[in-house]
Amino acid sequence: MKPRLAWRQLVLAAALVSATAGANAALFEDEEARRAILDLRQRVETMRQRSTEDSEQLRRSLLDLQTQIEAMRGELQRMTGKNEELTKALSDLQQKQTEAAKAAGPSSVNVDGREFNADPKEKADFDAALGIFRAGQFAQAQTSFADFVKRYPQSGYTPSALFWLGNAQYATRNYNEAIANFRSMLSLAPDHAKAPEAVLSIANCQIELKDMKGARRTLEDLSKAYPNSEAAAAGKERLARLK
Known part of the structure; x- marks a missing residue:
């Protein structure tokens, strides 16, 4: 084989190897990018689900709190009414005692x-x-x-x-x-x-x-x-x- 022909073949082989390596590298980089995108999408979806769950939990907590407030308001009204009843009963008792004392008159x-x-x-x-x-x-x-x-x-x-x-x-x-x-x-x-x-x-x-x-x-x-x-x-x- 002539030296010039052998040199040409060697150059072609090197170029072919370089092209193949470049294609493989590009393919590897595309796969990594695709995986990164999928992972990012998964994270976003997870965050969205958590946000939805947190919102639902907050809604339930607010409903529970409102229920407790209403219950306490009802109890306060009941106690206020009871206190008014006791105050009136005490006033009536004092009035009766005063009237009884007046009716009894002086004693020895x-x-x-x-x-x-x-x-x-x-x-x-x-x-x-x-x-x-x-x-x-x-x-x-x-x-x-x-x-x-x-x-x-x-x-x-x-x-x-x-x-x-x-x-x-x-x-x-x-x-x-x-x-x-x-x-x-x-x-x-x-x-x-x-x-x-x-x-x-x-x-x-x-x-x-x-x-x-x-x-x-x-x-x-x-x-x-x-x-x-x-x-x-x-x-x-x-x-x-x-x-």
């Missing part, structure tokens, strides 16, 4: 050894004030007893109310006011069962006010006016410590 009561007639409302107000004092709510008790004395100036409870008013004022350190009310109580009912305690309480207030001279005089008066009382015995001990 015995307080601190003193017997007298009192209206049911009067008795209830005094007992309520005393209950507040015994609960240790002295500021509120002070207000309650002061109001009672103003509301029922002629009441048989007044001496006792003044006594407890003075004690409430002593507890809240209103010593001058306490002394004034203890003295009012003694002026109104010097033979009251709690009169000796009232005198001793005046002395205690004077001691708190640093009025030692006044306290001594009060304690001496206590021993003279109520010599056999427990308050007088306590007063003597207190007087001995003041000297």
